[in-house]
Amino acid sequence: MSKQTSFFTSVGRLYPHVRPILPRLFMGLICALLASIVALTIPQVLRVLVNNSLQPGGSTDAVWIAAVVILALGIAEAGLVALRRQFVINPATTVETRMRVTLYGHLQQLTVAFHDRWGSGQLLSRAMTDLSFLRRWMAFGAIMLVVTTLTVIIGVGVMFSMSWQLALIFLAAAVPIMINSFRFRRRFSLVTRLSQDQAGDLATTVEESVHGIRVLKAFGRSREALENFNGQAEELRQTEIAKAKQQAGFTLVVTLLPELALGVGLVVGIMLAASGELSIGALVAFFATAAVVATPVEFSGMLLAMALTAKTALDRHFEVMDTDNTITSPDQATVPESVKGALRFEHAGFGFDDGGTLLHDVTLDIRPGETMALVGITGSGKSALLQLVPRLYDVTEGAVTIDGVDVRDYDIDELRKIVAVAFEDTTLFSSSVRDNVLLGAPDPSDAALDEALDVAQAQFAYSLPDGVDTLIGEEGLSLSGGQRQRIALARAIAAKPKVLVLDDPLSALDVNTEERVEARLREVLHETTTLIVAHRPSTVALADRVALLENGTITAVGTHTELLAENDHYRYVIASLDAGPKDLDTELDELEEAEEARR
Numbered sequence: 001m002s003k004q005t006s007f008f009t010s011v012g013r014l015y016p017h018v019r020p021i022l023p024r025l026f027m028g029l030i031c032a033l034l035a036s037i038v039a040l041t042i043p044q045v046l047r048v049l050v051n052n053s054l055q056p057g058g059s060t061d062a063v064w065i066a067a068v069v070i071l072a073l074g075i076a077e078a079g080l081v082a083l084r085r086q087f088v089i090n091p092a093t094t095v096e097t098r099m100r101v102t103l104y105g106h107l108q109q110l111t112v113a114f115h116d117r118w119g120s121g122q123l124l125s126r127a128m129t130d131l132s133f134l135r136r137w138m139a140f141g142a143i144m145l146v147v148t149t150l151t152v153i154i155g156v157g158v159m160f161s162m163s164w165q166l167a168l169i170f171l172a173a174a175v176p177i178m179i180n181s182f183r184f185r186r187r188f189s190l191v192t193r194l195s196q197d198q199a200g201d202l203a204t205t206v207e208e209s210v211h212g213i214r215v216l217k218a219f220g221r222s223r224e225a226l227e228n229f230n231g232q233a234e235e236l237r238q239t240e241i242a243k244a245k246q247q248a249g250f251t252l253v254v255t256l257l258p259e260l261a262l263g264v265g266l267v268v269g270i271m272l273a274a275s276g277e278l279s280i281g282a283l284v285a286f287f288a289t290a291a292v293v294a295t296p297v298e299f300s301g302m303l304l305a306m307a308l309t310a311k312t313a314l315d316r317h318f319e320v321m322d323t324d325n326t327i328t329s330p331d332q333a334t335v336p337e338s339v340k341g342a343l344r345f346e347h348a349g350f351g352f353d354d355g356g357t358l359l360h361d362v363t364l365d366i367r368p369g370e371t372m373a374l375v376g377i378t379g380s381g382k383s384a385l386l387q388l389v390p391r392l393y394d395v396t397e398g399a400v401t402i403d404g405v406d407v408r409d410y411d412i413d414e415l416r417k418i419v420a421v422a423f424e425d426t427t428l429f430s431s432s433v434r435d436n437v438l439l440g441a442p443d444p445s446d447a448a449l450d451e452a453l454d455v456a457q458a459q460f461a462y463s464l465p466d467g468v469d470t471l472i473g474e475e476g477l478s479l480s481g482g483q484r485q486r487i488a489l490a491r492a493i494a495a496k497p498k499v500l501v502l503d504d505p506l507s508a509l510d511v512n513t514e515e516r517v518e519a520r521l522r523e524v525l526h527e528t529t530t531l532i533v534a535h536r537p538s539t540v541a542l543a544d545r546v547a548l549l550e551n552g553t554i555t556a557v558g559t560h561t562e563l564l565a566e567n568d569h570y571r572y573v574i575a576s577l578d579a580g581p582k583d584l585d586t587e588l589d590e591l592e593e594a595e596e597a598r599r
């Protein structure tokens with residue numbers, strides 16, 4: 001999944017996002033830098049103090065002045081640190097929010113095929129944890145990394161100006177630190193990537209088990225789910241330990257070596273002072289400066305780790321952002337004056353990315369206003385075929401057309417206004433019944449809501465605690481499967497589409513309710529071209545004609561009676577759909593009689 005890029009390439013991609021806030025980040029950097037310079041100035045005051053005042057006969061006034069100057073510098077340092085925070089916090093949170101919103105927008109655009117492949121936890125962790133981390137890095141880590149580097153460079157320069165011999169000792173300590181930081185960077189990048197990916201997988205598991213809590217409980221699988229979660233959590237723990245160990249190892253080096261240099265430097269410094277090559281003031285100032293320089297060096301482990309984690313967060317973010325949306329509007333979209341709703345599959349073929357061909361040479365003609373049922377054995381590709389109409393997936397060969405225009409030639413938003421869908425597996429959003437039903441309605445009025453609820457026989461909504469304003473969905477009131485399906489059906493009806501695509505939307509209804517819904521649907525569907533997957537003969541009865549999907553293609557189209565009379569496979573499928581033990585011959589006779597009577 002991940003592509004190796006250099007640190008600067010990855011971080012460079014942040015530039016368009018941070019460009020608007022660069023002035024404030026820059027001001028934050030200046031404040032942090034000034035704070036460091038102030039910190040480096042304090043030893044120089046000490047030097048003057050030691051050399052001039054702490055000598056026999058030195059003036060006590062100078063001590064007071066030095067104390068006041070040091071106090072003032074200390075206050076200035078603290079003030080500058082506070083100012084740095086003030087400058088960066090607001091813009092960093094703005095960038096975080098903008099990137100999060102852009103990511104969310106991109107996720108909405110990406111194809112269903114993309115979402116089939118990606119675990120929800122991986123996307124969740126990218127949208128939440130990774131971006132929060134980036135914010136912290138922008139506001140603190142990045143600035144401190146620059147300031148630390150500059151402080152060390154300036155500090156070492158100052159140290160050289162005071163005593164090149166002592167400064168060389170400290171510089172010698174820098175060589176193993178740099179070698180170590182190089183190794184650390186390589187190893188830590190790998191382990192931090194692993195940990196962020198594992199955290200994403202863990203989030204997916206939590207999400208799945210919360211969604212599937214009823215199934216887990218009902219099948220008594222809670223213990224196994226816990227064991228599985230425990231295993232994953234343990235893997236993440238091991239990775240975090242490996243991360244912490246690497247960081248601790250590096251921190252040990254960056255803490256120990258400056259201390260060692262300090263010890264050796266002290267001995268050499270005292271010798272130099274004794275031989276008169278170095279003044280006492282310069283010696284004191286040298287070690288005070290060395291202490292100021294040592295602190296950021298000690299922090300460098302943490303800052304480097306933060307930088308590497310931020311790089312990984314950026315890489316993970318751009319993996320999603322770089323994924324192209326392959327289902328888009330054409331440059332020159334066809335804008336129909338009026339849509340009649342003639343739906344045709346013309347030698348259409350389709351296969352999922354990770355599978356072979358599922359559908360091939362599908363040819364089917366559905367007249368405007370006609371209701372066509374789609375029947376086939378389970379797994380034959382009925383749902384996949386339906387999803388080609390609103391372009392949730394694109395055909396891999398042939399075409400699907402509406403009024404003779406390839407669905408790929410319509411503006412995608414326009415197409416999805418023309419086509420509405422309701423799936424067997426309903427998704428309701430955490431908002432009111434009203435908002436859920438009127439989600440795609442061109443006219444979001446009370447009248448449209450009432451009509452849609454009436455057709456879908458979802459009048460129960462009026463009796464909910466707050467009526468149609470009751471909050472449903474994941475965070476709201478739990479509805480029964482049949483109630484959810486009726487709300488989803490009402491949503492599709494309220495969209496007033498020219499083409500309605502229904503994937504067995506009545507499967508969870510009891511027989512009486514289904515009958516009532518069908519009666520009302522029949523009234524409204526005469527104007528709407530409808531393709532409906534049927535898993536029950538009663539749904540088939542709703543249709544003018546039936547199409548049989550067999551071995552990935554449409555092998556027969558006709559009325560239910562015709563197919564029942566002529567097609568063995570259709571009889572087999574209908575028999576397997578029907579839950580009740582029915583005598584097909586008797587049903588056929590009944591249907592023939594009814595047909596006879598109608599003529």
Ligand SMILES: Nc1ncnc2c1ncn2[C@@H]1O[C@H](COP(=O)(O)OP(=O)(O)OP(=O)(O)O)[C@@H](O)[C@H]1O
Binds near residue numbers: 353377380381
């Ligand atoms: N996202 C996917 N990626 C890969 N294969 C898939 C995907 N979704 C479905 N399939 C496979 O494609 C085949 C057809 O699935 P589809 O859901 O279209 O069948 P169906 O006829 O609607 O089945 P059912 O009647 O059981 O609802 C199945 O073998 C299924 O495993």
